[in-house]
Amino acid sequence: MLTATAPHPHAPTVVGAPGAPSVTVVVPTFDEAGNVDELMTRLAEALPADAEVIVVDDSRDDTAARARAAAARVPFRLTVIHRDEPTGGLGGAVVVGLRAARADWAVVMDGDLQHPPATIRRLLAAAPGHDVVVATRYAGDGDGSGLGSTYRHVVSRASKVLAARLLGGAVGRMSDPLSGFFAVRLAALDLDAVDPIGYKILLELVVRSGLTRVAEVPFTFAPRHAEASKSTAKEGLRFLRHLRVLRRAEVATTVDADAMRILVVTSEAPPIVSGISRCVERLTVGLRERGHTVDVLSSVDIPRLVLGEYRFSPLIAHWRRVSRMIAGYDVVNLHGPVPTMSDVVLLLAGARRGVPIVYTHHSALAVRGAETLSTVYNRLHRVLAGRADRILTTSRYYADEQGRAGGPPVEVVPWGVDLRPLPARPRAASSAGPLKVLFVGQMRPYKGLEWLIPAVAGRADLALTLIGDGAHRADYERLAGTSDNVLFLGRVSDDDLHRAYDTHDVVVLPSVTQAEAFGLVVLEGMAAGCVPVVSDLPGVRDLVDTTGVVVPTRDADALGAALSGLAADRTRLGVLSRRARRRAEGLGWDACVERYEAAVTATLRARGRVLRTAVPTIRRAG
Incomplete structure (x- = not known):
């Protein structure tokens, strides 16, 4: 274990070897000096050695100092950040921790030990196929007795009902939307849209990031280990103000309930066997399952000319018919680059006129034996791609390549995978053979x-x-x-x-x-x-x-x-x-389809038309 001593009491203290952690645990603290030692002991028992813990501290006591002192005895990487200006309260501290997180999933929990670290394993076990997993006191065998007084129980349940009725959607379907104990997939968050007020950060993340794939895991809310509760009448007023702000955000995005009509234009689609064909099929099926009308125009409909590794589409010869077809849809999802196909669509239908185009850029063109010609084509096609309303890529590399000042927005949306139960594999030490x-x-x-x-x-x-x-x-x-x-x-x-x-x-x-x-x-x-x-x-x-x-x-x-x-x-x-x-x-097909739906919706919104999309129900685990 490597230890780095902070040069300044307010600078981060980082402990552990470099490398991506398996999970990040974010702990916002405010005057929790009496809980830190026991918290770190329990986290050490609950977490794998390749985890990281980020403590974001707004305390007036020596909480940060005690956390730094605990660094020498924990097996995981530990970061301690003390804020002189606690902007956004506890919710703001959580956002600071999420921005610093390096794992795919982050667990948010309080530092008072009312959130048992042992529950983290159950949260992560329920994570596949979801964007957020909430530890709930009010479903299954969950228990909120740790709240203590009857007054706090009444306030908690009343606040839960109020939030559900005002915000609806995913919040309304949660049994415990005010929980401060949850796991969240970082790639699903839009932290730039988050504006925390007070301590109910889960509401903020779900509403602002549009999280809909939610699971719940019951847990027992334990009594405080030490220190006093920070819940006050002032915090209650901040909560009400927070609900009002989030309600306005919901209303601002509420629109009609029409389904979208989407035309996917691609070179390869079933029955052609290829990676692109498989991705197009999964997108098509997934969007249809979410209530949209999706049709596909491919080389199955307009047969292409194939000469070895070279493929040419006669799309331009059919353009009058194709352009009439495009006019009947809300949006076109074009896949490319495909010479004589994607470039024709971008040239003749792009530049943000007529039907919006969401362009999925798969890769650079690279034809063996025609490297120079491929380079020239890629440069020309990059210019043509700028005529789309939005560009989607599967990796950051191609997003950076396609981005340009004044050009269309570019988003990274990786392809997905069907998650099956993980097969039992032999232990490394006992495995034999090649x-x-x-x-x-x-x-x-x-x-x-x-x-x-x-x-x-x-x-x-x-x-x-x-x-x-x-x-x-x-x-x-x-x-x-x-x-x-x-x-x-x-x-x-x-x-x-x-x-x-x-x-x-x-x-x-x-x-x-x-x-x-x-x-x-x-x-x-x-x-x-x-x-x-x-x-x-x-x-x-x-x-x-x-x-x-x-x-x-x-x-x-x-x-x-x-x-x-x-x-x-x-x-x-x-x-x-x-x-x-x-x-x-973190890369299930549901997540991919949902992000495509969001990208198409955002494109239509930019053109002045907004659509409400259906959302799935919440799954409860264990």
Whole structure:
């Protein structure tokens, strides 16, 4: 454990090794000196060593000093921030902590031990598929007896009813919307829109960020360990003012209940088998399930001309019919770049005239043997993309590339994954045999199999399974030769694919082109606990982050060394496996569809039309 001493009493104190934590716990404190030691002891018992705790302190006593003193004995990374100006009260302190958080999920809890740290595990267990998990005193076997006096019980329940009736929506469906104990997915928050007043920060986050995917976990609200309650009549008045402000925010966004009519324009859609096709299908189905009318215009409707790796669309020849079709929709979701398709739509229908265009930019064009031409096209297409109303990308790299001063807003919306129960995997110390490596994809030159197969063939510590088919499969089988540790399965059913993910240690993506911009199969493997080993490509490396290994493209030696390194260090393999699963848990398809819906709604709002969307019910766990 590394310890850094703060140079100034109001500067952060950070303890622990660098690296992304598994979870961040944010603890706002105000005169809790008598609780800090016991709180840190219980957090040390409840949290994994790779967690981080951020204490944001507004105290007049020595709470911050005691928290810093506890840093030497806790196993997790600890940050202590003392605020001289407690702007926004306890809610403002929480926002400061959320902005400093480095994990995908943050747990917010009070520092008075009325929120038992042991409940954190249950909150995180209920997190997959949701944006916020609330610890509730009023559902299941939840217990609010720790409130103490009858007066506080009455005030708590009355405030809960008032908030539910005034704000409705997700707040109205919660059993405990005033809870200060909850877990939240940081990517779902719009912290720039948050304006906290007082201590009911959950209301602020749910309303301002539009959180709708909510789960609840019952817990027992414990008596205070030490110090006095900070609940006062003044705080009660601030709460009422907060409700009034949030109510106005709700009313300002209330609109008619029409469903949207969306036309998805894409090169590939079912029955074509590809990553883009699969994503378009999931978006289409998801948006339809949320009450919208969604139609798809693709190469299935206007067949394209295919010459090897080159594909051309005759869309411009059908433009009169297509333009009439577009006019019947509220918005177009265009996917590209696809030469002679996406550029035609942007050129003829863009520049924020007619029907709004939400443009999904998948990647740069990268055609083998036409690199110079691809570079020229990418520059031209970037200019054309500026004619869209909004641009969506799957990674920060491409968002930065597409952004420009005065251009349309650019948002990062990663693709999603179906989260299944995590398969039971052998303990790292007892696992034996070769490292099981899985490749899933089309057998085309840009997938990098000519580097993957030599990296694995003949190595006793590695076993490679390849799922997928294509015109070049026979070439790759010849490259593998008689190696008995390389197995070609061809195309398989979805059930067999899931079993493959569940029984392999590593999912590998050795692609060599920037056309591979996300790596959907990598995310599917990560959801099953497979450790990702991928080429150093924009977008793909953003997805993997600290959950796996990134290797140079076209380097069989580096790829083989990375795989053998994992085979030799099963402890590291286990750590990365858990990180991969946690990363995937924040990227469910529901979240992707919801963010697309929000992006389309925001685009229509900017054009002067606003739509109300349906929201799901709250799931209660345990």
